Amino acid sequence: MRRYLPHVIVVFVALATFGSGFALYRAKLAALPAAPKSGPASGTHVRGKAGALVTVEEFGDFQCPPCAGMAVVLEKAEEEYGARLLVIFHHFPLAMHAHAREASLAAEAAGMQGRFWEMHDVLYREQAIWSKAPDVPSLLQSYAGTTGVDLERFKKDLANPEIASRVDADQKLGASRGVTSTPTLFVNNVALPAAEINPAGLHKAIENALKEKPKP
Amino acid sequence: MTKPAPRETQPGSLSRGGVILYSVAALFCLFGLADATYLTVLALTGETAACSGQAGCFEVLGSAYSRVAGIPVAAFGVAGYFCAFTCATFSVFNYARARKFFALTAGVLFAVTLWLLYVQAFLLHAFCRYCLFSAAITFLLMGLVVASPAPRTSEK
Structure with missing residues (x-):
């Protein structure tokens, strides 16, 4: 034995x-969060199923601390409402945040390989670290690496003018809809008042939207 | 009474100290194996939560040095630690060849660890605590190899 x-x-x-x-x-x-969503073709980043009863659109800035908090709230809302909720993210990097645009570009570059939401999540989760880091570009590249993208392609995509034009397009869209601060939320195309951009306010807005659109 | 002929795989008997030493080595290998397995899973899933609050962890695990030909370096660690564990276990049971292979495996792990420490310190300027834990295990294994006593009888 x-x-x-x-x-x-x-x-x-x-x-x-x-x-x-x-x-x-x-x-x-x-x-891990449900697989995304939208690809490079549409340029719009959507999480959830098409035909959901409620659509929440966020204009966010990756370097804005309240946006990081709202990302957690939205994630919980997605868990709570499941297929009834669709979340759309639009870039709105504020000039006051030195690395916000850089982060948006990195998220878009990751999105070129279908990893936008993974990058979105990691950027918000680690915001306190990278926003104060001395070498932000290499840290963003490292984050991209952890999402599983091809780093060589990621670096090339960062320099792709299409990436920048997507961020610019989101900003223009936000400006055209009266966005001036982040996070700004629209629930079924109705802007949520600034005072209600909090967990309770969002919950209430979603519930109201669901009541207006009962299940068929 | 005639002494039983030693088994071919068991030419040199190990002292009690040697048995304890290789048992400890096997235990260390298990810790290394768990660490490397965890890092491999992280690399395969792209999951990052375990790095929360640690910038260095991201910089190291997300760097170009974290994969070789698309394979996570941690996966090689799993193979290395498993190999070392196997050799240490067989050494405890007096398999002389296993002791040689254990020394060889520990040497290879040690050399790779030195390279990875160099990469972290001088190329990435960041350290990952999981990698440092693995490095500590490898240093301990190398220490045990150096401290391991010679077999009592000569090997055939």
């Missing part, structure tokens, strides 16, 4: 490593 013991131990550890790694992989995949 002793002769076979090391073999048994090694096989057990191999199976345990593979099993736990696979289980962790499955758990991580399940925990």
Whole structure:
């Protein structure tokens, strides 16, 4: 028996490593946000199913702290309302934030490889770090790396004028709809008053929108 | 009474200290294996939550040095630590060749660790705590290899 013991131990550890790694992989995949959404073709970043009863549009700035807070609120709302809610993100980098536009460009470049929302999430989650970092471009590149994009292509896309034109187009769209600050939210095309841009206000607005559009 | 002929795989008996030493080495390998497995899963899923609050973690795990031919470096770590664990376990059970392979594997892991530390310190200027944990394990394994006693009897 002793002769076979090391073999048994090694096989057990191999199976345990593979099993736990696979289980962790499955758990991580399940925990990741639902796959996006929109690709480079449309240029609009949508999370949720088409035909949802309520559409929340956000004009956001990746360097704005309240926007980072609102990203968490929106994520919870998406979990709560599921298929009834559609979230659209538009860039609105404010001039007062030195790296906001840079971050928007990075998110768009990641979006060219279908990783916009992953980059969106990581930019908001790590905002406190990169916004004060001495070398923001390399940190943004590292974030992109963790989302699984091809870094060489990402670097090339960053210099692509199309990326910049998308951010500019979002800003123009925001300006045309009266956006002056971030985050600005529209629920079914109706602007949420500044005083109601908070978890309770958003919840109330979504509930009202659902009442107006009952399920068929 | 006639002594049983030693097994081909067991030419040199290990002292009690040696058994303890290789048992400890196997335990360290398990820690390294867990760390490398976790990092591999992170690399495969693109998940980043574990890095929260640590800029260095992102800079290292998201850098171009974190993959070789598209394969996460951590996956090679899994293979390395598993190999070291196997050798350490067989060493505990008096397999002389396993001791040689353990020393070899620990040496390779040590060399790779030195390279990765160089990359973090001088090329990326950032450190990832998971990588530092792995480096600490490798240094300990190398220390155990150096401290490992020679077998009592000569090997055939």
